[in-house]
Amino acid sequence: MTRRPHHPVLIRGQEAEDWEDVAAIFEGERAIAGTLQLPYQSRDAIRDRVENPRPDLRVLVAVLDGRVVGTLGLHFGRGRQAHTAHIGMMVHDSYQGQGVGTALVEAAIALAERWLAITRLELTVYADNEPALALYRKFGFEIEGTLRDYAFRDGRYVDAYLMARLRDET
Amino acid sequence: MTLDSTYTIRAQRNDDQDELFLLLTNEAALLDSVEIPYMTEESFRDRFSNPPADTHVLIAESVLPSARRRIIGAAWLHTQTNRLRHTARLTLLCLPQARRRDGESRLLEAALALADDWLGLRRVELVIYAGDPDAEAYYAGFGFAREAVMRRYAVRSGVYADAWLLARRHAPDQETQS
Numbered sequence: 001m002t003r004r005p006h007h008p009v010l011i012r013g014q015e016a017e018d019w020e021d022v023a024a025i026f027e028g029e030r031a032i033a034g035t036l037q038l039p040y041q042s043r044d045a046i047r048d049r050v051e052n053p054r055p056d057l058r059v060l061v062a063v064l065d066g067r068v069v070g071t072l073g074l075h076f077g078r079g080r081q082a083h084t085a086h087i088g089m090m091v092h093d094s095y096q097g098q099g100v101g102t103a104l105v106e107a108a109i110a111l112a113e114r115w116l117a118i119t120r121l122e123l124t125v126y127a128d129n130e131p132a133l134a135l136y137r138k139f140g141f142e143i144e145g146t147l148r149d150y151a152f153r154d155g156r157y158v159d160a161y162l163m164a165r166l167r168d169e170t
Numbered sequence: 171m172t173l174d175s176t177y178t179i180r181a182q183r184n185d186d187q188d189e190l191f192l193l194l195t196n197e198a199a200l201l202d203s204v205e206i207p208y209m210t211e212e213s214f215r216d217r218f219s220n221p222p223a224d225t226h227v228l229i230a231e232s233v234l235p236s237a238r239r240r241i242i243g244a245a246w247l248h249t250q251t252n253r254l255r256h257t258a259r260l261t262l263l264c265l266p267q268a269r270r271r272d273g274e275s276r277l278l279e280a281a282l283a284l285a286d287d288w289l290g291l292r293r294v295e296l297v298i299y300a301g302d303p304d305a306e307a308y309y310a311g312f313g314f315a316r317e318a319v320m321r322r323y324a325v326r327s328g329v330y331a332d333a334w335l336l337a338r339r340h341a342p343d344q345e346t347q348s
Binding site for chain 1: 204205206252253254255256257292293316317318319320321322323324325326330335337339
């Protein structure tokens with residue numbers, strides 16, 4: 001698929017009724033491989049997570065072609081880490097490379113930094129996930145270190161980068 | 171006060187509450203952790219009395235010459251799930267006189283033996299505040315290596331403090347016992 005600038009990605013908060021589209025994202029092999037998610041999750045479990053989000057989590061979704069094709073969760077730190085948030089993102093296999101991730105990250109940064117006074121945004125990304133690395137670098141995320149054997153992915157232990165973006169305080 | 175060098179490492183017990191509360195609520199503990207001053211006993215009980223099943227709590231006691239026992243440190247090994255199930259995060263807290271000394275060493279050895287020999291973990295993570303090369307060297311003695319510098323990790327006595335993420339990897343022995 002090619003990029004369609006005439007169909008800009010819409011970003012909005014996740015609604016309970018989005019759960020079926022979200023469950024469809026979890027059917028993608030690449031979407032699973034690029035995250036910490038497991039294959040074969042029940043639709044009921046996904047529905048429950050979408051309908052009853054954790055209080056320390058805020059989820060944005062990307063809408064394209066009239067359906068939700070990407071989600072991004074901002075997980076806020078507490079107490080002495082209340083200025084921090086951790087990003088987790090997932091894009092539908094058929095919609096990767098079309099600016100969905102870019103739109104989600106851009107919106108998440110604006111929400112976190114302009115409205116929630118987050119000054120440290122962090123995430124982990126598999127060290128060999130070049131497209132994701134390029135995306136995060138574009139938005140000012142810097143590698144803070146390499147986490148060795150961080151997670152298990154498709155039969156082997158893989159390394160991840162810890163990345164963070166700091167906002168200057170005004 | 172000098173502590174005798176005899177230590178016992180054991181599981182948490184119900185009657186540890188008062189001593190554990192003191193361990194967690196002093197100036198040194200605040201500087202070593204992400205705990206907040208004025209912790210209430212109620213919130214302490216909620217969080218520490220009934221740890222979740224995936225958190226293994228080890229208590230280090232010193233046995234004084236008078237045979238009295240005193241808690242000098244605690245370790246929380248938080249095992250992870252799913253695709254991180256080979257990993258755990260380790261949190262350690264020791265009284266100042268046991269910190270980076272025999273007391274903490276016994277506790278750390280016991281926590282790592284649990285991780286290596288009984289839980290079969292491959293990766294244990296530990297976070298310490300940055301700028302403390304002595305602490306880094308101490309943990310390096312147990313196989314931890316610095317992997318990342320987490321900038322603005324937490325607020326600490328009025329400033330954002332950076333932290334070092336240390337990790338220790340352990341490959342389970344391939345031999346099987348028959």
